[in-house]
Structures are given as structure tokens and as C-alpha cells.
Amino acid sequence: MTPVSFLRLGWHFAVRLVARAFLPARGLLRFKESYGREGLFELAREEQEVVASLSRCIACGICDAHFGDFTNVARNTMRAPSDVVLAHTRSLPDWDALVRPLAQLERGDLARIERLCPAQIPLARVVEVARRRAEALRAERVSAPPALPASNEKHDPG
Numbered sequence: 001m002t003p004v005s006f007l008r009l010g011w012h013f014a015v016r017l018v019a020r021a022f023l024p025a026r027g028l029l030r031f032k033e034s035y036g037r038e039g040l041f042e043l044a045r046e047e048q049e050v051v052a053s054l055s056r057c058i059a060c061g062i063c064d065a066h067f068g069d070f071t072n073v074a075r076n077t078m079r080a081p082s083d084v085v086l087a088h089t090r091s092l093p094d095w096d097a098l099v100r101p102l103a104q105l106e107r108g109d110l111a112r113i114e115r116l117c118p119a120q121i122p123l124a125r126v127v128e129v130a131r132r133r134a135e136a137l138r139a140e141r142v143s144a145p146p147a148l149p150a151s152n153e154k155h156d157p158g
């Protein structure tokens with residue numbers, strides 16, 4: 001490293017320290033701008049609690065057994081409630097795919113299933129949070145600018 005490049009590195013380091021001390025942090029904002037449309041969004045504290053509660057599920061299947069009481073449910077859209085708890089909610093970027101299964105789940109008696117669940121998963125709140133987030137994510141993706149058309153022309157470096 002030459003003395004000039006060493007001085008330049010030191011100068012940029014000092015500028016960075018001063019900027020960090022006096023300018024507002026934009027990291028989280030820029031993260032949201034970049035990844036919000038991909039579904040990597042922040043969760044409010046209440047939503048974090050709901051998502052964290054999903055990890056308590058012990059896959060006992062009690063909710064599934066009582067899911068048979070539901071009427072007018074399209075089983076090809078959602079097999080059973082534990083699918084939502086154990087699988088469908090595990091990836092935030094895929095939550096927009098939850099809208100249809102949640103609509104099926106809402107047709108049942110969620111309060112009854114909550115009472116039966118040994119892990120006390122708050123299923124009604126799970127549905128409420130997931131629906132809100134799924135619809136927001138869908139709206140975000142619909143409003144996204146169209147992707148650039150793929151070019152069939154080969155790059156000619158000249």
C-alpha cells in the first residue's frame with residue numbers, strides 16, 4: 001500500500017465515522033426499499049409474537065382431527081389447519097400464497113380449535129396477522145414496476 005492510498009483510506013474512514021455520528025441511519029430504509037417487494041418485511045411486535053408462537057406446535061394433529069367438523073371447505077386448497085401452522089407460514093416471502101388457505105380456515109370454528117390445542121397456538125390471531133400481511137404483500141407485488149423484458153439479442157462486446 002502506497003502512502004497516498006493509505007491517506008485516502010484514512011480519509012474515507014474518517015468521513016464514514018463523522019457521517020455515521022451525525023446523519024440519520026438509512027440502512028433499514030434501504031433494506032425495505034430493496035427487499036420489501038420480495039416479501040422480506042419487518043414484523044410489528046404483536047406480529048412477532050404471533051409468528052414466534054408457531055414454533056410451539058408439536059404436530060399432535062388434534063386441530064386436524066377437529067378440522068373434520070368444518071363444512072364447505074375446499075380440501076384441495078388446504079388439507080388441515082396444522083399445514084398453515086407447520087408449513088405455509090414458514091417463509092415470509094411466500095405469505096401471499098396464504099390468502100386462499102386462510103379463507104378456508106376462516107370457515108371453521110377457530111376458537112374451538114384454540115381451546116383444544118395443547119400448545120395454545122392463537123390460531124385466530126395467526127389467521128388475522130397472516131391475512132393482513134399476505135394481502136399487503138400481494139398489493140406490493142401488483143404495484144411493482146414490470147420486469148425488464150428479456151433481450152434475445154446477444155451481447156456484442158465489439
Ligand code: SF4
Pocket residue numbers: 056057058059060061062063064081082085116117118119120121
Ligand atoms: S393442535 Fe396445536 S400443537 Fe397440535 S398440531 Fe394443531 S396447532 Fe399444532
